[in-house]
Amino acid sequence: MIVFALQLLIAHVIGDFVCQPNAWVLDKIAKGHKSRYLYIHLAVHIVALAVLLQMDYWPVLLIIGGSHGLIDVAKLRLMNHVNHRWLFVWDQLAHLTVIAATVLAYYPVQINWTEVYSTHLLLLVLALLMLTSVVSVVMKQVMSRWSLDEDDATDSLAEAGKYIGILERLFVFGFIILDQWQAIGLLIAAKSVFRFSDLSRAKDRKLTEYILIGTLLSFGLSIVIGLAYQYAGAYWMK
Structure with missing residues (x-):
C-alpha cells in the first residue's frame, strides 16, 4: 500500500511541478482547454504513472489521467473568478483526494478511531x-x-x-x-x-x-x- 501511494504521489509531483514549465501554465491560462500544453501535461502524468507502476494498474492510468484533466479544466474556468492562491490549494487537494481514493480502492484500510x-x-x-x-x-x-x-x-x-x-x-x-x-x-x-x-x-x-x-x-x-x-x-x- 505504501509503495503504491508513493508511486502515485511521485508521479503527481513530476507531472504538476517538475515537468511543467511556466510557459505551459501561461499558455493554459490564456487558451484554456484549447491549449495543447494541457494535453501534453496530461500525457506527462500518464507516462510518469506508467513508468512508476511498471505498466501495471492500467485502470489507474485512466482514473488519475481522466480526473486530472477534469480538475485542470475546472481550474482554468475558475481562474478569473476565484483567488489564485485558494484555487491552487483546492486544485492540489482535489488531485490528492483522487490519489487517496485510488489507494484506498486498491488497498482498503480500517481506521482505528x-x-x-x-x-x-x-x-x-x-x-x-x-x-x-x-x-x-x-x-x-x-x-x-x-x-x-x-x-x-x-x-x-x-x-x-x-x-x-x-x-x-x-x-x-x-x-x-x-x-x-x-x-x-x-x-x-x-x-x-x-x-x-x-x-x-x-x-x-x-x-x-x-x-x-x-x-x-x-x-x-x-x-x-x-x-x-x-x-x-x-x-x-x-
Missing part, C-alpha cells in the same frame, strides 16, 4: 492550536499597550508579523520535541540578523525594546508549550 483520538494526538493538536491561534491573540493583547510612531502598516506585508511569529513558534516547538535546543539559539540569532537594519536605524531604544519584548515573549511561550506537551505526554504515557 482509538488511535485517532488518542491522548498523545489530542495533546499535539492542542499544542499546535495554542502556538498558532491562542499565542497570536495573547501577543497582540500584550504588545498593544505600546505603539511606535514610526510604525506604518503600508511599509510591510499585510499581517507579516503574525505569520512570522507563528512560523518561529512552530520551529521552536519542533526543535524542543527533537531535543535540539541549540537550534533555538541559531533561530534567535538568525532573526536578530534580519532585524539588525531595523534596530540600527532606530532613533532611540523604543524599537529595540519593542522587538526584544515581542521576540522573548514569543519564544518563551513556545518553550513553555513545548515543555508542557512533552511532560503531559510522558505523564499520560505511563
Whole structure:
C-alpha cells in the first residue's frame, strides 16, 4: 500500500511541478482547454504513472489521467473568478483526494478511531492550536499597550508579523520535541540578523525594546508549550 501511494504521489509531483514549465501554465491560462500544453501535461502524468507502476494498474492510468484533466479544466474556468492562491490549494487537494481514493480502492484500510483520538494526538493538536491561534491573540493583547510612531502598516506585508511569529513558534516547538535546543539559539540569532537594519536605524531604544519584548515573549511561550506537551505526554504515557 505504501509503495503504491508513493508511486502515485511521485508521479503527481513530476507531472504538476517538475515537468511543467511556466510557459505551459501561461499558455493554459490564456487558451484554456484549447491549449495543447494541457494535453501534453496530461500525457506527462500518464507516462510518469506508467513508468512508476511498471505498466501495471492500467485502470489507474485512466482514473488519475481522466480526473486530472477534469480538475485542470475546472481550474482554468475558475481562474478569473476565484483567488489564485485558494484555487491552487483546492486544485492540489482535489488531485490528492483522487490519489487517496485510488489507494484506498486498491488497498482498503480500517481506521482505528482509538488511535485517532488518542491522548498523545489530542495533546499535539492542542499544542499546535495554542502556538498558532491562542499565542497570536495573547501577543497582540500584550504588545498593544505600546505603539511606535514610526510604525506604518503600508511599509510591510499585510499581517507579516503574525505569520512570522507563528512560523518561529512552530520551529521552536519542533526543535524542543527533537531535543535540539541549540537550534533555538541559531533561530534567535538568525532573526536578530534580519532585524539588525531595523534596530540600527532606530532613533532611540523604543524599537529595540519593542522587538526584544515581542521576540522573548514569543519564544518563551513556545518553550513553555513545548515543555508542557512533552511532560503531559510522558505523564499520560505511563
